[in-house]
Amino acid sequence: MERELHFERAEFDRRVSAVKKEMAKRGIDLLLLAEPANANYLTGYDAYSFYIAQMVLVALDHDEPIWIGRGMDRISATMTTYLAEENIRAFPDAYVQSALSPYAYVAEVVKEIVGEKARIGVEMAGYYYSARAHADLVKALPSVTFIDADLLVNWIRLVKSPAEIALMRQAGQIADAMMQRAIDFIEPGVRECDIAAELYHQMMAGTPQFGGTYSCAPPMLCVGERALTPHGGWTDKRLPDSTIVNLELFGNRHRYQVNLSRTIVVGKPAPEYQKLVDVVVEGLNAGLEAVRPGRTCEEVHAAFATTLAKYGFEKEQRLGYPIGIGYPPAVGEKTASLRKGDKTVLQPGMCFHMMSGLWLKNDGLTITQSFAVTESGCEGLCNIPRKLYVK
Amino acid sequence: MERELHFERAEFDRRVSAVKKEMAKRGIDLLLLAEPANANYLTGYDAYSFYIAQMVLVALDHDEPIWIGRGMDRISATMTTYLAEENIRAFPDAYVQSALSPYAYVAEVVKEIVGEKARIGVEMAGYYYSARAHADLVKALPSVTFIDADLLVNWIRLVKSPAEIALMRQAGQIADAMMQRAIDFIEPGVRECDIAAELYHQMMAGTPQFGGTYSCAPPMLCVGERALTPHGGWTDKRLPDSTIVNLELFGNRHRYQVNLSRTIVVGKPAPEYQKLVDVVVEGLNAGLEAVRPGRTCEEVHAAFATTLAKYGFEKEQRLGYPIGIGYPPAVGEKTASLRKGDKTVLQPGMCFHMMSGLWLKNDGLTITQSFAVTESGCEGLCNIPRKLYVK
Numbered sequence: 001m002e003r004e005l006h007f008e009r010a011e012f013d014r015r016v017s018a019v020k021k022e023m024a025k026r027g028i029d030l031l032l033l034a035e036p037a038n039a040n041y042l043t044g045y046d047a048y049s050f051y052i053a054q055m056v057l058v059a060l061d062h063d064e065p066i067w068i069g070r071g072m073d074r075i076s077a078t079m080t081t082y083l084a085e086e087n088i089r090a091f092p093d094a095y096v097q098s099a100l101s102p103y104a105y106v107a108e109v110v111k112e113i114v115g116e117k118a119r120i121g122v123e124m125a126g127y128y129y130s131a132r133a134h135a136d137l138v139k140a141l142p143s144v145t146f147i148d149a150d151l152l153v154n155w156i157r158l159v160k161s162p163a164e165i166a167l168m169r170q171a172g173q174i175a176d177a178m179m180q181r182a183i184d185f186i187e188p189g190v191r192e193c194d195i196a197a198e199l200y201h202q203m204m205a206g207t208p209q210f211g212g213t214y215s216c217a218p219p220m221l222c223v224g225e226r227a228l229t230p231h232g233g234w235t236d237k238r239l240p241d242s243t244i245v246n247l248e249l250f251g252n253r254h255r256y257q258v259n260l261s262r263t264i265v266v267g268k269p270a271p272e273y274q275k276l277v278d279v280v281v282e283g284l285n286a287g288l289e290a291v292r293p294g295r296t297c298e299e300v301h302a303a304f305a306t307t308l309a310k311y312g313f314e315k316e317q318r319l320g321y322p323i324g325i326g327y328p329p330a331v332g333e334k335t336a337s338l339r340k341g342d343k344t345v346l347q348p349g350m351c352f353h354m355m356s357g358l359w360l361k362n363d364g365l366t367i368t369q370s371f372a373v374t375e376s377g378c379e380g381l382c383n384i385p386r387k388l389y390v391k
Numbered sequence: 392m393e394r395e396l397h398f399e400r401a402e403f404d405r406r407v408s409a410v411k412k413e414m415a416k417r418g419i420d421l422l423l424l425a426e427p428a429n430a431n432y433l434t435g436y437d438a439y440s441f442y443i444a445q446m447v448l449v450a451l452d453h454d455e456p457i458w459i460g461r462g463m464d465r466i467s468a469t470m471t472t473y474l475a476e477e478n479i480r481a482f483p484d485a486y487v488q489s490a491l492s493p494y495a496y497v498a499e500v501v502k503e504i505v506g507e508k509a510r511i512g513v514e515m516a517g518y519y520y521s522a523r524a525h526a527d528l529v530k531a532l533p534s535v536t537f538i539d540a541d542l543l544v545n546w547i548r549l550v551k552s553p554a555e556i557a558l559m560r561q562a563g564q565i566a567d568a569m570m571q572r573a574i575d576f577i578e579p580g581v582r583e584c585d586i587a588a589e590l591y592h593q594m595m596a597g598t599p600q601f602g603g604t605y606s607c608a609p610p611m612l613c614v615g616e617r618a619l620t621p622h623g624g625w626t627d628k629r630l631p632d633s634t635i636v637n638l639e640l641f642g643n644r645h646r647y648q649v650n651l652s653r654t655i656v657v658g659k660p661a662p663e664y665q666k667l668v669d670v671v672v673e674g675l676n677a678g679l680e681a682v683r684p685g686r687t688c689e690e691v692h693a694a695f696a697t698t699l700a701k702y703g704f705e706k707e708q709r710l711g712y713p714i715g716i717g718y719p720p721a722v723g724e725k726t727a728s729l730r731k732g733d734k735t736v737l738q739p740g741m742c743f744h745m746m747s748g749l750w751l752k753n754d755g756l757t758i759t760q761s762f763a764v765t766e767s768g769c770e771g772l773c774n775i776p777r778k779l780y781v782k
Contacts, residue, residue: 002616004626048608049622051518051721072708072750075620093708097725125523127442132515132541134522150523193595193602200591204584204625211584211627217439218605225393229466231440234595235395236602317463317484328719330442334488359463 002079005044006254007163009082015042016065018156019058028147029118030110031058032137034129036327038153040255043067043083047076050128050327053095053102059113066113068106070096103133107140116141121149127329154333158322159349165372167256168324168351172370172381174212174251175260178202178219179382182249183389186264188241192223192234199249206253215250216257216326222246227263227364230357242267246366248357250331251382257323257331259353260382261366264389273363276313277388280367283307284356284386287319287338288369291378297342304356305340313358320354323370346373351381393470396435397645398554400473406433407456409547410449419538420509421501422449423528425520427718429544431646434458434474438467441519441718444486444493450504457504459497461487494524498531507532512540518720545724549713550740556763558647559715559742563761563772565603565642566651569593569610570773573640574780577655579632583614583625590640597644606641607648607717613637618654618755621748633658637757639748641722642773648714648722650744651773652757655780664754667704668779671758674698675747675777678710678729679760682769688733695747696731704749711745714761737764742772 005012019042023031032055039045039056042065054069066087067077074090077083091105110120122137123129138146160168181202186195199219206212218233226232227244239245248261265273283304290303301319308314320338323331336344338352350373357366367386371378396403410433414422423446430436430447433456445460457478458468465481468474480500486493501511513528514520529537551559572593577586590610597603609624617623618635630636639652656664674695681694692710699705711729714722727735729743741764748757758777762769 046624047620047622048611048624048720051608051723072621076623079617079620079623096709097712097723097728122522124526125521127518127521129522130516130518131513131520131522131525132539134525135515148523191602193597193604196602196604197592197595200595201588204588204591206584206627211582211587211625213584213587213624214609217442220439226470229438229470230463231438232467232470233437233439233604234602236597318487321488329439332442332488337488359466 003082004080005082006167007044011161011163012042012044012082015156016058019153020060022152022156023058023060023121026121026147026149027119028121028149029060030114031121031149031152032106033058033153034123034126034133036128037325039067040325041153041157043081045077046080046255047073049073049076053133054128055106057109057113062113066109068109101136103136104140107137110141117143119145119147121147121152123150124148125150151335154335157324157333158335159347160324160351160372161349164256164324165349167253168258168372168381170210170253171251171256171258174203174206174253175249175258176382176384177207178249178251179247179260179262179384182247183264183391186239186245186266186391188239188266191236191238192221193236196221196234203251210253213252213254215252216328216331217250219250220246220248222364228359230359239266244364246364248366255325255327257326258370258381259323259331259368260370260384261357261368262384262389263365263367264391266391269388269390274388276358276363276365277367279308279311279313280356280358280365281386284354284367284369287354287356288371288378291346291371291373292376293346293348293373295346297336297338297344297346298340301338301340315358319356320352323351323353348373348375394473395471396473397558398435402552402554403433403435403473406547407449410544411451413543413547414449414451414512417512417538417540418510419512419540420451421505422512422540422543423497424449424544425514425517425524427519428716430458431716432544432548434472436468437471437646438464440464440467444524446497448500448504453504457500459500492527494527495531498528501532508534510536510538512538512543514541515539516541542726545726548715548724549726550738551715551742551763552740555647555715556740558644559649559763559772561601561644562642562647562649565594565597565644566640566649567773567775568598569640569642570638570651570653570775573638574655574782577630577636577657577782579630579657582627582629583612584627587612587625594642601644604643604645606643607719607722608641610641611637611639613755619750621750630657635755637755639757646716646718648717649761649772650714650722650759651761651775652746652748652759653775653780654756654758655782657782660779660781665779667749667754667756668758670699670702670704671747671749671756672777675745675758675760678745678747679762679769682737682762682764683767684737684739684764686737688727688729688735688737689731692729692731706747706749710747711743714742714744739764739766
């Protein structure tokens with residue numbers, strides 16, 4: 001069976017070591033990971049199977065992580081991870097959406113690996129760690145000490161390796177191609193759903209050199225009145241002669257995602273709207289210029305916010321979030337945020353989406369930039385000009 | 392602001408009434424719903440915002456449900472639900488991925504609506520109800536009695552109304568169009584990612600009469616060796632002169648999803664493979680013929696399994712699951728299953744995906760049928776012939 005790993009084994013080993021070091025520091029014997037992105041990061045595992053119970057275990061005293069999932073997905077674990085067969089464990093289909101708890105199965109593996117009295121870290125706020133999952137584990141492992149280790153791996157993921165940055169650049173190229181496709185395609189009379197079709201086509205077709213894959217969320221394609229809302233969807237309606245199209249697009253390469261937003265105006269933008277564009281772009285550029293190792297997230301935010309304030313504007317939401325590996329429902333690593341009060345210090349290899357979109361009472365505008373922190377500043381992960389596009 | 396509801400208000404009222412009736416039966420004063428599909432079912436709410444804490448509350452003594460979400464998504468609630476403004480509640484962005492818990496905000500609304508000592512139902516196993524969400528609510532509402540009401544709404548969703556079936560038919564037409572596109576496009580030399588591009592394009596473009604939207608999972612596109620795994624993804628490789636392409640596609644219309652799988656052989660299928668096809672199609676047809684109101688899920692399964700057994704085959708996994716409204720990560724309603732031991736009685740309006748895909752040691756084959764139970768039998772939601780396609 002051909003194995004399809006996108007990183008050297010040594011890179012996976014470094015990741016696992018970093019996690020074990022943090023576990024040791026916190027007195028955690030075993031980490032139970034439910035987040036698909038964390039499983040992918042530590043083992044390479046990649047399949048759309050996480051909607052059924054699935055976990056990766058990292059034990060201080062066990063060399064490799066252990067993957068636990070559904071029987072029919074065992075072969076995906078063999079294909080996409082470096083794990084030895086003994087570290088791929090699968091439960092029968094009788095555990096799937098039935099009265100049996102797959103977490104009882106997980107508990108048996110836990111006992112085998114670390115015994116009944118270990119200190120176990122779990123991702124309390126993970127999308128795929130439900131209240132029931134936790135309750136079932138607590139019941140099956142009454143002598144275990146549970147420790148909230150939410151985001152333990154996410155914080156380690158925050159700084160990307162050169163090999164990861166290379167994939168982020170490819171994801172950025174796909175996002176650029178998607179945006180260019182939108183700019184070319186959009187005109188009065190096209191159906192909104194056909195714009196979505198073009199966007200998705202480009203997301204997967206990628207470039208002639210490499211293809212893309214599904215993103216962590218659908219493209220945000222908000223037209224007209226919906227441009228006032230950031231997370232609305234498209235309709236079947238045809239574009240009128242004059243409207244606003246707000247796009248947030250996601251290029252994805254081997255699960256690494258780069259976000260990119262632009263506004264496309266159909267017809268002639270109002271002069272006040274163009275003024276708003278100038279303000280946002282000035283703020284965005286000020287924010288990007290503030291990025292360098294040693295600065296904090298809140299300092300970057302301040303550079304943006306100060307510029308906006310000069311013109312009487314304010315963005316209520318945080319200015320950005322880290323990007324990297326992601327699975328639905330969202331790419332966000334849930335660690336640092338570019339906002340007031342966040343004192344995370346920037347380091348080379350960190351990647352963020354500077355989400356400078358502005359949703360005001362009567363206007364919505366989205367011009368953003370994803371970037372990687374470099375030794376001396378930042379590198380844009382997308383290259384399409386930061387401006388308003390008019391069709 | 393234009394409201395975009397896909398059902399009559401009376402239909403929403405019937406849904407809410409059915410839920411309240413079940414709540415009363417179980418002694419639940421207030422239901423806290425985290426599942427986006429359940430929120431959509433009861434209020435119409437539709438936006439890709441559920442990756443941040445978001446809930447819909449149904450109180451026995453409160454006429455309308457109450458939506459709670461992030462400030463920036465309030466406008467989506469106004470646009471896509473029938474709720475009065477007072478029943479749309481939003482928390483500030485400071486609650487987003489920070490030290491503040493949005494569930495503390497939810498708890499305040501709970502106290503306002505039902506007081507501090509109510510009996511509250513929660514969806515313990517919901518994808519969007521994490522262990523932390525539950526712990527935060529328990530902490531903020533110490534005098535409340537929490538009741539596991541997981542799947543309470545899902546069981547009500549199991550029987551679809553005529554208006555829902557109409558959307559399911561449209562979703563099925565989109566799935567058919569996607570499969571036809573795949574059959575037309577697939578040939579030696581095309582990149583797998585370009586097949587994905589065509590599939591996605593068709594999913595959104597839908598038909599000339601109506602468009603589609605994003606599905607609950609990416610299309611499953613498993614080529615060659617990956618045809619042995621059900622949930623693998625595509626690569627950048629070009630199709631060789633001879634291979635197997637297993638497809639599971641999802642048409643989606645206004646969040647209603649219909650699943651459709653076919654196998655496309657590139658080159659000449661081996662005679663044993665064609666024999667396997669004949670067995671699966673015979674089993675699938677036997678299963679479909681067994682469908683009628685009054686029969687149980689396990690009886691339908693038995694009709695399929697008996698046919699397969701006649702030829703010495705067995706499918707370990709369940710034969711099917713209900714389909715309807717869905718959001719990522721999965722469409723499954725997690726209620727009935729077409730499998731041994733499931734005594735759910737079929738009723739007109741129930742919709743299932745008969746997932747007769749077979750993954751054997753050396754072969755994978757996927758020919759399936761989504762259907763709605765009718766007064767006298769079943770109606771196929773897709774119409775593409777149940778056979779092997781050869782290119």
